[in-house]
Amino acid sequence: xxxxxxxxxxxxxxxxxxxxxxxxxxxxxxxxxxxxxxxxxxxxxxxxxxxxxxxxxxxxxxxxxxxxxxxxxxxxxxxxxxxxxxxxxxxxxxxxxxxxxxxxxxxxxxxxxxxxxxxxxxxxxxxxxxxxxxxxxxxxxxxxxxxxxxxxxxxxxxxxxxxxxxxxxxxxxxxxxxxxxxxxxxxxxxxxxxxxxxxxxxxxxxxxxxxxx
Amino acid sequence: xxxxxxxxxxxxxxxxxxxxxxxxxxxxxxxxxxxxxxxxxxxxxxxxxxxxxxxxxxxxxxxxxxxxxxxxxxxxxxxxxxxxxxxxxxxxxxxxxxxxxxxxxxxxxxxxxxxxxxxxxxxxxxxxxxxxxxxxxxxxxxxxxxxxxxxxxxxxxxxxxxxxxxxxxxxxxxxxxxxxxxxxxxxxxxxxxxxxxxxxxxxxxxxxxxxxxxxxxxxxxxxxxxxxxxxxxxxxxxxxxxxxxxxxxxxxxxxxxxxxxxxxxxxxxxxxxxxxxxxxxxxxxxxxxxxxxxxxxxxxxxxxxxxxxxxxxxxxxxxxxxxxxxxxxxxxxxxxxxxxxxxxxxxxxxxxxxxxxxxxxxxxxxxxxxxxxxxxxxxxxxxxxxxxxxxxxxxxxxxxxxxxxxxxxxxxxxxxxxxxxxxxxxxxxxxxxxxx
Numbered sequence: 172x173x174x175x176x177x178x179x180x181x182x183x184x185x186x187x188x189x190x191x192x193x194x195x196x197x198x199x200x201x202x203x204x205x206x207x208x209x210x211x212x213x214x215x216x217x218x219x220x221x222x223x224x225x226x227x228x229x230x231x232x233x234x235x236x237x238x239x240x241x242x243x244x245x246x247x248x249x250x251x252x253x254x255x256x257x258x259x260x261x262x263x264x265x266x267x268x269x270x271x272x273x274x275x276x277x278x279x280x281x282x283x284x285x286x287x288x289x290x291x292x293x294x295x296x297x298x299x300x301x302x303x304x305x306x307x308x309x310x311x312x313x314x315x316x317x318x319x320x321x322x323x324x325x326x327x328x329x330x331x332x333x334x335x336x337x338x339x340x341x342x343x344x345x346x347x348x349x350x351x352x353x354x355x356x357x358x359x360x361x362x363x364x365x366x367x368x369x370x371x372x373x374x375x376x377x378x379x380x381x382x383x384x
Numbered sequence: 385x386x387x388x389x390x391x392x393x394x395x396x397x398x399x400x401x402x403x404x405x406x407x408x409x410x411x412x413x414x415x416x417x418x419x420x421x422x423x424x425x426x427x428x429x430x431x432x433x434x435x436x437x438x439x440x441x442x443x444x445x446x447x448x449x450x451x452x453x454x455x456x457x458x459x460x461x462x463x464x465x466x467x468x469x470x471x472x473x474x475x476x477x478x479x480x481x482x483x484x485x486x487x488x489x490x491x492x493x494x495x496x497x498x499x500x501x502x503x504x505x506x507x508x509x510x511x512x513x514x515x516x517x518x519x520x521x522x523x524x525x526x527x528x529x530x531x532x533x534x535x536x537x538x539x540x541x542x543x544x545x546x547x548x549x550x551x552x553x554x555x556x557x558x559x560x561x562x563x564x565x566x567x568x569x570x571x572x573x574x575x576x577x578x579x580x581x582x583x584x585x586x587x588x589x590x591x592x593x594x595x596x597x598x599x600x601x602x603x604x605x606x607x608x609x610x611x612x613x614x615x616x617x618x619x620x621x622x623x624x625x626x627x628x629x630x631x632x633x634x635x636x637x638x639x640x641x642x643x644x645x646x647x648x649x650x651x652x653x654x655x656x657x658x659x660x661x662x663x664x665x666x667x668x669x670x671x672x673x674x675x676x677x678x679x680x681x682x683x684x685x686x687x688x689x690x691x692x693x694x695x696x697x698x699x700x701x702x703x704x705x706x707x708x709x710x711x712x713x714x715x716x717x718x719x720x721x722x723x724x725x726x727x728x729x730x731x732x733x734x735x736x737x738x739x740x741x742x743x744x745x746x747x748x749x750x751x752x753x754x755x756x757x758x759x760x761x762x763x764x765x766x767x768x769x770x771x772x773x774x775x776x777x778x779x780x781x782x783x784x785x786x787x788x789x790x791x792x793x794x795x796x797x798x799x800x801x802x803x804x805x806x807x808x809x810x811x812x813x814x815x816x817x818x819x820x
Contacts, residue, residue, distance in 0.1 A: 241508075245485075248483070249483060249484060249485050252483055252485035252486065253485040253488070256485050256486065256488070256489035256492075259489075260489070260492060260493070339537055341493055343493075343536040343537035344536070344537040346486060346489055346490070346493075346536040346537065347535065347536050347537040347538075349486075350482060350483060350486050350536075354483075
């Protein structure tokens with residue numbers, strides 16, 4: 172087994188077992204019977220190992236859903252839904268680990284160990300958005316649409332917090348949450364709601380300033 | 385825009401939608417009074433029709449709880465103005481579908497496989513919707529299936545839905561909470577029961593076996609191997625929807641024969657099996673040639689022999705002329721209570737007599753013509769009158785048996801269906817009833 176895989180597996184096992192990352196690279200390498208040189212050849216820090224664990228999960232899921240037979244016929248909305256449902260299904264194997272690592276996170280900002288997780292997700296989301304724009308499902312809005320992947324990431328994190336708090340049988344409420352929020356989000360992206368909101372904000376901003384001065 | 389995108393996403397959205405319906409109803413009133421002021425005349429029925437369709441549109445967009453609630457309220461014609469009752473009685477077709485990825489997700493959760501791993505073909509678009517799920521068409525080994533998939537988590541969200549919707553619905557519909565408390569409890573119980581697909585499957589298989597000998601009734605064959613608590617698979621049935629058939633050019637003798645089949649189907653269930661399909665709604669039937677197909681067993685009801693005897697004692701023809709007997713029968717069903725004042729007693733007895741005279745008409749004539757619109761109108765009118773009767777409102781609610789609600793719903797639905805069919809039906813008093 173190559174070192175990268177060994178490190179990832181041992182690190183995952185450690186997280187599952189102890190609920191916290193290993194304290195030092197040295198201790199971790201010792202338990203793995205691996206030279207530090209070999210460790211740093213693969214990863215720059217302990218945090219970057221965990222980042223790779225979560226990031227690899229997202230990229231595996233993205234590859235797996237987009238290689239499905241029906242993928243090419245799916246709209247952007249269906250693609251995103253398919254990804255999220257694949258995620259919740261796969262999360263059953265990760266639930267305990269997610270509970271220890273995700274439960275206390277602030278809803279928006281990503282800690283360093285979720286860097287790759289966020290990046291892979293946003294790359295995938297950007298693909299979905301550009302598919303939606305090419306089919307006319309999502310209105311093209313110039314520079315504004317650069318924020319779409321970030322908005323979807325916030326949504327994705329909201330799905331995760333919902334999932335981790337979900338007590339329903341087989342987490343069915345999370346499925347309903349996904350279905351409904353995605354329908355809502357794509358309604359907003361598609362319609363002129365965003366444009367109107369910005370227009371309103373632009374209109375109001377000077378007058379608010381005027382009052383304050 | 386696909387219909388799916390119109391689903392209301394959360395409670396707040398739902399409240400906003402309901403408030404929207406309230407506002408539109410208000411606007412209609414304004415227009416109505418405006419017109420009255422200008423022309424000096426207005427048509428209150430037209431106003432009510434218009435309001436009903438606004439409210440109906442909102443409820444069917446909201447799906448699940450609210451739609452079901454509207455349907456349940458329409459059971460008792462004395463609760464809602466006729467225009468509302470008619471609109472809601474037709475509810476069910478217009479509910480929006482769930483997305484295909486969610487259907488796939490549900491399959492993976494239930495069977496561990498994609499729908500297309502189980503079936504040779506599986507249509508991603510729903511063929512039609514039900515209030516808590518939707519039906520997909522599929523094939524396997526040359527056989528066609530109808531696969532009903534339930535909304536995930538629907539059972540859990542129903543309670544909160546109803547809690548949110550109830551006060552607003554009461555406001556829009558102009559109902560008083562204590563008048564309808566029993567119905568709301570009823571709706572909740574029924575709804576939760578309808579989410580139990582395992583129960584539905586076993587009732588469907590039981591009832592279709594017990595009614596298999598009825599010559600003009602057809603049931604789809606059910607497939608437990610492709611069914612779970614969230615999915616029911618049955619054979620695909622071809623045919624015209626009941627509405628299309630009833631409103632179409634079908635000849636009178638076919639209408640009569642379909643109507644008779646429907647009547648006999650219910651008579652057999654209620655009087656012989658004492659388990660019945662308690663949701664006689666046009667969406668639950670198809671007409672194929674001279675056969676009537678029964679599709680949905682989400683709502684079945686069992687009654688015991690004692691209740692059956694007490695309830696159908698009201699069919700005794702001598703009750704109309706014998707007040708003492710009528711009073712005794714009403715007492716046995718707790719419609720008259722020992723605590724009633726003589727005035728209340730007299731009031732209730734008059735009412736009961738009038739209802740009986742009206743509702744038992746089909747049983748009294750050798751062949752009853754449901755094509756006469758006067759019959760259903762009279763039922764609606766009586767209901768409307770009762771609804772407006774404040775003396776009656778004060779004493780309704782706590783009376784009668786909960787089982788009566790189901791029977792009323794069933795008979796009201798059955799009469800409505802037969803009226804839409806304009807069928808002439810032989811409805812003899814069931815054999816085996818003993819009027820002591």
